[in-house]
Structures are given as structure tokens and as C-alpha cells.
Amino acid sequence: MYIEESYYFWRLASDIMINHEFEVLQLDENKEEIWLERRDKNTSYVVRLSHQSFDWANQIKQDQRLLEQNVNRVKKVLASRKLVIHNVYIAQYPPVDDWEEVSKTRNLNQNKNITLHTFYLDHMGRAEEMKKLYHTLSLPEPDFQQPSEMEMEQMIGYLQQSIKNNHERKRKERQEIFAFGKPILTYLLIAINLIMFTIIEWNGGSTDTYTLVEYGAKYNPAIIDGEWWRIVSSMFLHIGFLHITLNMLALYVLGSVVERMYGSIRFLPIYFIGGIVGGLASFAFTPNVAAGASGAIYGLFGALLFFGVVYRKLFFQTIGMNVIIILVLNIGFSIVMPQVDNGAHLGGLLGGFLASSMVHLPRNKAWGRQLGSLALIAVVAAGLGYYGLNHSDNHYDAAIQAQVGSGYLQNDEFDKAIDIANRALPRTEENNDLLYFVRGNGYYGQKEYEKAKADYQKAISLNANRFEAYINLSIIYRDVEQNQSEALKLAKKAQSIDPGNEKAKEIIQSLGESG
Known part of the structure; x- marks a missing residue:
């Protein structure tokens, strides 16, 4: 039997x-x-x-x-x-x-x-x-x-x-x-990012804010002026060796998987829509100068999650839990770490998911869902852009604007530094002493000494420990107004704030006193 x-x-x-x-x-x-x-x-x-x-x-x-x-x-x-x-x-x-x-x-x-x-x-x-x-x-x-x-x-x-x-x-x-395509574009994108990183390192440094802005980083005031191309160009710039290393490693791992699943033709819109929506979210909610492929990389996470929606069982039988764990850890890390652009990350995740729904997986068609996803991408992108344009006060962090302005000063672009300060001052409340100091330096560079003097005095009135303003004001009294006693008094004040400051010692000695 x-x-x-x-x-x-x-x-x-x-x-x-x-x-x-x-x-x-x-x-x-x-x-x-x-x-x-x-x-x-x-x-x-x-x-x-x-x-x-x-x-x-x-x-x-x-x-x-x-x-x-x-x-x-x-x-x-x-x-x-x-x-x-x-x-x-x-x-x-x-x-x-x-x-x-x-x-x-x-x-x-x-x-x-x-x-x-x-x-x-x-x-x-x-x-x-x-x-x-x-x-x-x-x-x-x-x-x-x-x-x-x-x-x-x-x-x-x-x-x-x-x-x-x-x-x-x-x-x-x-x-x-899992083997529909080959990761050709993934390798090409990695190469482009590495080339751009090398160029920036060679021409001022990838951690220099001025250099980043000049090469196309996301800089909100410039975007408000119509430079929307920065949303895309910033995807190919990175800030420091650790940033480029981590992002390229993530692009290599995630990009290879997603491009094999979706094929190169579908991979391209997923990557760029994720990056663009992430960049728009960063523009809408984050005032910092920003760069990096993080939004696009989170878009690849979104593509994997969409794959999990379509092939739920296969997703969890293979890559599912690893993807979810890594994504949760990355989001948690982003939340607790300062200076991380959460807007770009979450926007990229949403953009990548919607883009994947729009192009769909190979051998899958759902025209109604795909057209709906395309419409939703347009609505989300337009909504983020509209919000960013109509909340422009959020884009003018005084410390950030002063940092960018200082970069222009170092390159003798005094008019640009003054313009940055002029635009930011009506929109900021904290750290305005930094902006007055930057604008004062711009006026000094243009030899408009009375305006420079007024800005240095304003910076000091807002922050009595702004010793750089005392030094520059001292130089104006010494070299322009020939008021040696006032120049000496200001130099000594700067030295009392920063006893080791060599410039203050030099001014004091030039006025005939021992530093």
C-alpha cells in the first residue's frame, strides 16, 4: 500500500x-x-x-x-x-x-x-x-x-x-x-560624481562653501532668482571625502540592484526624479547650502520598496528585511545627526517610489496607476517649488549667508558679498552681526569707508565680542581718518577679547605702543 x-x-x-x-x-x-x-x-x-x-x-x-x-x-x-x-x-x-x-x-x-x-x-x-x-x-x-x-x-x-x-x-x-538589465548607468554616474569631486577639490576644495556654490550646489537664494538647474547640478557635487565615499558605495550597491531589476531605461527617471524631488524638498525646508546624491540614492530605496509592493512575497524572501532595516537605520541616523538634509532624503524616497510606480517594473503594465503616478510627481514637485518660493524668509540663515558672502570677499567679488548681506538682513533675526561684518568688509573693499565703519559699529552693537569688527574699525580710524587714539582704543579692545590675536598686536605696535 x-x-x-x-x-x-x-x-x-x-x-x-x-x-x-x-x-x-x-x-x-x-x-x-x-x-x-x-x-x-x-x-x-x-x-x-x-x-x-x-x-x-x-x-x-x-x-x-x-x-x-x-x-x-x-x-x-x-x-x-x-x-x-x-x-x-x-x-x-x-x-x-x-x-x-x-x-x-x-x-x-x-x-x-x-x-x-x-x-x-x-x-x-x-x-x-x-x-x-x-x-x-x-x-x-x-x-x-x-x-x-x-x-x-x-x-x-x-x-x-x-x-x-x-x-x-x-x-x-x-x-x-533580478537580472533584467545591467548596471551600466550606475557605473557611469559613479564615474561622473568622482570626476566632479576631483575637479572641485582641485579648484578650491569640496568643503569650501564658495566653491560649492560656484559649481552648482543647492543655494536657495540663487534658486529663488531662477537658477533651478542647481536642483540637478547639486546631485553631482559632494562635500568632503567621507561624503563622496559613503554615497558612491551606496550608489554602487543600490544602483546595481535597481538597474538590474528595472533596466537602464527605467532606472534613469527613477534616479533623477528621486534626486529632483529630494532637491526640491531640501529647497522648501532646508536653508543650508547642500550637495550630494543622497536624494537620488533614497530614490533607489523608494524603487526597492515599490518592488516590494508588486512582488511582496519575493521581496521578503530575498532582499526585503535587509532593505527595510538599512532604510530605518539611515532615517534614524539622519534624524539624530545635525546638518543632515532630511528633506532631501525623505523627498528622494517619495520621488523614487512614485517614479518607480510611473515607469513600473519590466513586463508589468498598469496604465491608470502609471499616469496617476506621473500626475502625482508633477503635483508634488510643483507644490514643493511653490512652498519654497512663498516661504523665502526660511532661506536666509544669517550664518550660512555670511559664510557664502565671505567666500565672495576672498575672491574680491565685493558687490556680490554686499548683495547677499542686503538680501538676508531684512529676513533674519539672529547672528545679524555676521552679516553686518561681511557687508562692512565688502564696503571696505570698495573703499566706501563710511559705510564700512557704520556696519562694523552695528556688528559690535549686536555682539560686543565681535573682535574682528574692532580690528577692522581700528584700521579705518588709523589709516583713513588718522584718529590714532580711537584706533588704539579699538585695537586694545580686540586684544582684550582675543589676547593672542596677532593682527591686534600689530596695530598696537604700529601706533607706538607695546602689544
């Missing part, structure tokens, strides 16, 4: 898998045990077929304890909210003692989201139990003919091979999902 049980084992497995589109989770030919699964919305229906005999009910209980351990592992892979297990034993005889208690439907580990149904297909009750199984699965009852023992033996090999072929075909289909 072993042949008969083995035949029904493989016959059931073949019917459920091939005719009703269940997929193989686990297969052990030697033990004749197979786990099959089909998902419907948030519920996974799992059929575990096991060809084994039990003499006592306790043996079934022991097997079900092992089953519970396996179910916990399976649930993590499937990531379904509900799990319905159909545990099917195929044997010649039932246990000799009372085993009906262990066959009752119950929740595993008192978890209402995991239900266990048990079916025992022995020689006498096979037809009735099979009918119950298919009814519970909401499947039409099969019409299995009763072949001869010789025909059963011949059929077993055929059924095994059909299951293997079906499983292998689906395995190859899954592999093809």
Missing part, C-alpha cells in the same frame, strides 16, 4: 501546485514532505503535505510541535498578516488510540492570525478528508481516478518531474526579475 499513499501524495501536490497556482516553499523528496503556498491579499494559505504514518496520537502531537517551529520561520519569509496552515497527513492507517483531538482546527501559539487545519488521509477516510481539504481551501474538488498499482508507480515519476519542472520554471522567472 506504500505505492498508493506515495501516489496520492504526489498527485495532491501536483494538482494544488499546477492547477491552482500554489508555489513550492519547501520540498523534501526523501521524506516526501512538501510545503505549498498561495497568497490572497493579506492572507497566505499554506498546504503542508506529509507522507508518514503514526501509531499513536502523541506522535502526531510531536510532529505538530516541529511544524509550529517551521511555521514561525515561514511566516517571517511570507510577511503576511494572516497565515492559514493546512496540515495534511497521508498514511495507510490512523493511530490506534484517540487522535481526533489533535485534528481539531486551532490557533497556533494562541495567535489569532495563524490558523491550523489538520487532515488525515488514511486508506479508509481518504475521500472524505480530501473533500474537506479542498472545501477548506475553497477549491473545486478534484476527480482523481483510482488507477492500478502499476499505473500508480508509473505516474509517481511523472508527477515528481512535473512538480520539479514547474518549480524550476518559477525559480528562473524569479531570477529573471
Whole structure:
């Protein structure tokens, strides 16, 4: 009778898998045990077929304890909210003692989201139990003919091979999902970023704010003036060696995966839309001078999450948990670390997800969703741009504007430094002494000494410890107004604030006194 049980084992497995589109989770030919699964919305229906005999009910209980351990592992892979297990034993005889208690439907580990149904297909009750199984699965009852023992033996090999072929075909289909394209653009983008980093390092340094602004970093006042191209150009600039290293490593890892999944033609809009939406979010909510591919890289995270929406089970069986853990850690790190552009990161994540929905995955079409995603991208981008333009006061942080202005001063572009200060002063409340000092230096460079003098005095009135303003004011009194006593007084004041300042000592000595 072993042949008969083995035949029904493989016959059931073949019917459920091939005719009703269940997929193989686990297969052990030697033990004749197979786990099959089909998902419907948030519920996974799992059929575990096991060809084994039990003499006592306790043996079934022991097997079900092992089953519970396996179910916990399976649930993590499937990531379904509900799990319905159909545990099917195929044997010649039932246990000799009372085993009906262990066959009752119950929740595993008192978890209402995991239900266990048990079916025992022995020689006498096979037809009735099979009918119950298919009814519970909401499947039409099969019409299995009763072949001869010789025909059963011949059929077993055929059924095994059909299951293997079906499983292998689906395995190859899954592999093809991850190998649609080659990461050509990923490598090209890495090369462009590295070239730009080298150019900037050679021409002023990637940590120099003035150099970054000149080469196209995101600088909000310039964007307000119409330089929207900075949203794109800033994606290819990086601030310091650590920044470029981390971003290029992330681009290499994520870009390779996403470009293989989506192909190069789809990868390009995902990357750039993620970066652009991230840049617009940074413009809308962050006043800092910003640069980097972070928004686009978070857009690649968005593409992986969209893949998880389309291929939820495959996502969690492969890369899902790693992607989620890395993403959560990165967002958490961004929140607790200062100077991290969270607007760019979260905007890039949203932009990448919507862009992925717009282009969709290869061999998938959903024109309504795709057009809706395109419209939503346009609405989000326009909304961020509109918000940024109409909340321009948020773009003028005094310390940042003073830093940019100082860069122009170092390059003798005095009019630009003065313009930056003029635009920022009406819109800022804190650290305005920095802006007055920068503007004073601009006027000094243009030899408008009275205006410079007034700005230095204003800077001092706002911050009595602004010793640089005392020094520059001292120089004006000494060299322009020839007021040696006032110049000496101001130089000594600067020295009292910063005793080691060489410039203050030099001025004091030039006025005939010992520093």
C-alpha cells in the first residue's frame, strides 16, 4: 500500500501546485514532505503535505510541535498578516488510540492570525478528508481516478518531474526579475560624481562653501532668482571625502540592484526624479547650502520598496528585511545627526517610489496607476517649488549667508558679498552681526569707508565680542581718518577679547605702543 499513499501524495501536490497556482516553499523528496503556498491579499494559505504514518496520537502531537517551529520561520519569509496552515497527513492507517483531538482546527501559539487545519488521509477516510481539504481551501474538488498499482508507480515519476519542472520554471522567472538589465548607468554616474569631486577639490576644495556654490550646489537664494538647474547640478557635487565615499558605495550597491531589476531605461527617471524631488524638498525646508546624491540614492530605496509592493512575497524572501532595516537605520541616523538634509532624503524616497510606480517594473503594465503616478510627481514637485518660493524668509540663515558672502570677499567679488548681506538682513533675526561684518568688509573693499565703519559699529552693537569688527574699525580710524587714539582704543579692545590675536598686536605696535 506504500505505492498508493506515495501516489496520492504526489498527485495532491501536483494538482494544488499546477492547477491552482500554489508555489513550492519547501520540498523534501526523501521524506516526501512538501510545503505549498498561495497568497490572497493579506492572507497566505499554506498546504503542508506529509507522507508518514503514526501509531499513536502523541506522535502526531510531536510532529505538530516541529511544524509550529517551521511555521514561525515561514511566516517571517511570507510577511503576511494572516497565515492559514493546512496540515495534511497521508498514511495507510490512523493511530490506534484517540487522535481526533489533535485534528481539531486551532490557533497556533494562541495567535489569532495563524490558523491550523489538520487532515488525515488514511486508506479508509481518504475521500472524505480530501473533500474537506479542498472545501477548506475553497477549491473545486478534484476527480482523481483510482488507477492500478502499476499505473500508480508509473505516474509517481511523472508527477515528481512535473512538480520539479514547474518549480524550476518559477525559480528562473524569479531570477529573471533580478537580472533584467545591467548596471551600466550606475557605473557611469559613479564615474561622473568622482570626476566632479576631483575637479572641485582641485579648484578650491569640496568643503569650501564658495566653491560649492560656484559649481552648482543647492543655494536657495540663487534658486529663488531662477537658477533651478542647481536642483540637478547639486546631485553631482559632494562635500568632503567621507561624503563622496559613503554615497558612491551606496550608489554602487543600490544602483546595481535597481538597474538590474528595472533596466537602464527605467532606472534613469527613477534616479533623477528621486534626486529632483529630494532637491526640491531640501529647497522648501532646508536653508543650508547642500550637495550630494543622497536624494537620488533614497530614490533607489523608494524603487526597492515599490518592488516590494508588486512582488511582496519575493521581496521578503530575498532582499526585503535587509532593505527595510538599512532604510530605518539611515532615517534614524539622519534624524539624530545635525546638518543632515532630511528633506532631501525623505523627498528622494517619495520621488523614487512614485517614479518607480510611473515607469513600473519590466513586463508589468498598469496604465491608470502609471499616469496617476506621473500626475502625482508633477503635483508634488510643483507644490514643493511653490512652498519654497512663498516661504523665502526660511532661506536666509544669517550664518550660512555670511559664510557664502565671505567666500565672495576672498575672491574680491565685493558687490556680490554686499548683495547677499542686503538680501538676508531684512529676513533674519539672529547672528545679524555676521552679516553686518561681511557687508562692512565688502564696503571696505570698495573703499566706501563710511559705510564700512557704520556696519562694523552695528556688528559690535549686536555682539560686543565681535573682535574682528574692532580690528577692522581700528584700521579705518588709523589709516583713513588718522584718529590714532580711537584706533588704539579699538585695537586694545580686540586684544582684550582675543589676547593672542596677532593682527591686534600689530596695530598696537604700529601706533607706538607695546602689544
